[in-house]
Amino acid sequence: MVRLKSREQIEAIQKGGRIIAEIFENARDWVKPAISTLELDRWIADCIRKKGGRSAFKGYRGYPAETCISTNEEVVHGIPSSRRLEEGDIVGIDIGVKIQGYYADGAFTFPVGKISSKKKRLLEVTRAALYEGIGQIKPGNRIGDISSAIQRHVEKHGYSVVKTLFGHGTGEFLHEEPIIPNFGKERQGEKLREGMVLAIEPMVNQGGSEVRVLPNKWTVVTKDGSLSAHFEHTIAILDGKATILTSLLPEEREYLGG
Ligand code: MF3
Ligand code: CO
Numbered sequence: 001m002v003r004l005k006s007r008e009q010i011e012a013i014q015k016g017g018r019i020i021a022e023i024f025e026n027a028r029d030w031v032k033p034a035i036s037t038l039e040l041d042r043w044i045a046d047c048i049r050k051k052g053g054r055s056a057f058k059g060y061r062g063y064p065a066e067t068c069i070s071t072n073e074e075v076v077h078g079i080p081s082s083r084r085l086e087e088g089d090i091v092g093i094d095i096g097v098k099i100q101g102y103y104a105d106g107a108f109t110f111p112v113g114k115i116s117s118k119k120k121r122l123l124e125v126t127r128a129a130l131y132e133g134i135g136q137i138k139p140g141n142r143i144g145d146i147s148s149a150i151q152r153h154v155e156k157h158g159y160s161v162v163k164t165l166f167g168h169g170t171g172e173f174l175h176e177e178p179i180i181p182n183f184g185k186e187r188q189g190e191k192l193r194e195g196m197v198l199a200i201e202p203m204v205n206q207g208g209s210e211v212r213v214l215p216n217k218w219t220v221v222t223k224d225g226s227l228s229a230h231f232e233h234t235i236a237i238l239d240g241k242a243t244i245l246t247s248l249l250p251e252e253r254e255y256l257g258g
Contacts, residue, residue: 001177002169002176002177002178002190002196003169003171003172003176003177004193004194004195004196005171005172005195005196005197005236006195007238009102009171009172010171010195010197010236010238010243010245012099012100012101012102013102013103013104013170013171013197013234013236013245014104014236014243014245015053015099015100015102015104016053016056016097016098016099016102016103016104016245017097017104017106017234017244017245017246017247018245018246018248018252019047019048019051019053019097019099019104020095020097020104020105020106020246021106021246021247021248021252022047022051022248022252023044023047023048023095024093024095024106024108025248025253026047027040027044027093027108027110028110030043031085031091031093031110031112032085032112032113033084033085033086033087033112033113034084034085035084035085036080036081036082036083036084036085037069037071037078037080037081037083037085037091038065038080038081038082040067040069040080040093041065041066041067041069041080042066044066044067044093044095045066045067048066048095048097051099052099053097053098053099054097054098054099055067055095055096055097055098056096056097056098056103056104056105056174057094057095057096057174060096060174063077063218064079064218065079065080066080067080067093067094067095068092068093068094068107069091069092069093069094070091070092070094070219070220070228070230071083071085071089071090071091071092072089072090072227072228073221073222073225073226073227073228074092074219074220074221074228075092075162075165075203075205075211075220075221075222075228075230076092076094076107076165076203076220076230077094077218077219077220078092078218078219079216079218079219085112086112087112087113087114088112088113088114088115088116088119089111089112089115090109090110090111090112090115090119090122090123090227090229091109091110091112092107092108092109092110092228092229092230093107093108093109093110094106094107094230094232095107096174098174101172102171102172103170103171103172103173103174104170104234104245104246105170105174105199105201105232105234105246106199106232106233106234106246107201107230107231107232108231108232109123109126109127109229109230109231111123118206119227121157122159122204122206122227122229123229125153125154125157125159125204126154126159126202126204126229126230126231127229127231128153129149129150129153129154129182129202129204129231130150130200130201130202130231130232130233132149132150132152132153133146133147133149133150133167133182133200133202134146134200134233134235134242134244135149136149137192137198137200137235137237137242138192138237138240138241138242139192139193139194139237139240140191140192141191141192142186142187142188142189142190142191142192143178143180143181143184143188143189143190143192144184144185144186144187144188144189145186145187145192146167146180146198146200147180147181147182147183147184147185147189148183148184148185148186150182150183150200150202151182151183151184154182154202154204159204159205159206160204160205160207160208160209161182161183161202161203161204161205161209162182162203162204162205162209162211162220162228163181163182163183163209164211165203165211165220166179166180166181166182166201167179167180167181167182167198167199167200167201167202167232168180168198168199169196169197169198169199170197170198170199170234171197178190178198180198180199180200180201182201182202182203182204192237193237194237194238194239194240195236195237195238196236196237197234197235197236197237197245198234198235198236198237199232199233199234199235200232200233200235201230201231201232202230202231203228203229203230204228204229204230205222205224205226205227205228206222206226206227206228207222207224207225207226208222208223208224208226210222210223210224211223232246233245233246233247234246
């Protein structure tokens with residue numbers, strides 16, 4: 001069952017979305033060589049709390065940290081640790097916020113210092129794939145239109161999409177129906193309609209699409225050890241169009257100097 005949201009519910013989800021967006025705006029100053037992923041996790045947890053929210057991930061199915069931080073060949077669900085970032089790494093940060101009873105979910109992959117042009121391209125293609133997917137969100141289109149747009153963009157550039165992890169509905173629970181694969185066929189699946197709130201999250205590997213889970217039971221890595229990137233937005237269908245809830249209004253962006 002897809003849980004359609006009212007305007008008021010969507011506004012509550014957007015409060016969490018803005019917190020996530022603001023953290024990503026400021027994260028550029030924190031994602032630097034020598035910081036540990038646990039220090040990053042602590043900083044983000046503080047930001048969430050100061051703004052009146054709480055982490056949606058901590059305790060979710062026993063997840064042990066406030067955020068997921070995944071470096072290089074880690075795809076998603078990296079557990080923050082004493083590992084220090086190094087110049088040339090890429091680092092995916094995934095943040096879920098619960099505020100006023102509602103959830104928002106977002107992720108961004110950052111370069112650490114100067115990175116190679118190959119890595120830069122992986123980040124650009126993955127981010128663009130997210131926006132290709134978002135571009136398909138309108139009433140009357142189907143989930144398969146989002147999925148196929150993402151897959152097409154990724155494969156056109158010689159990368160692969162992960163096939164065992166998905167985007168999802170969100171709002172009253174972190175994970176709701178429908179599931180949103182990053183691969184599929186146009187015109188297939190559930191019809192998109194007013195009031196849907198969707199978390200779209202392409203996970204893109206430089207090499208093969210296969211992944212495995214580390215013995216810590218959480219961290220997903222590429223099987224072939226190739227790099228992986230991940231971007232995610234929470235989007236609502238409101239007044240017949242897609243609104244990205246995990247982004248700042250232009251005036252908020254200016255205020256932060258972004
Ligand atoms: N954003 C991810 C997702 O939507 C992370 C959640 S996993 C968690 O699946 F356990 F850390 F919460
Ligand atoms: Co998600």
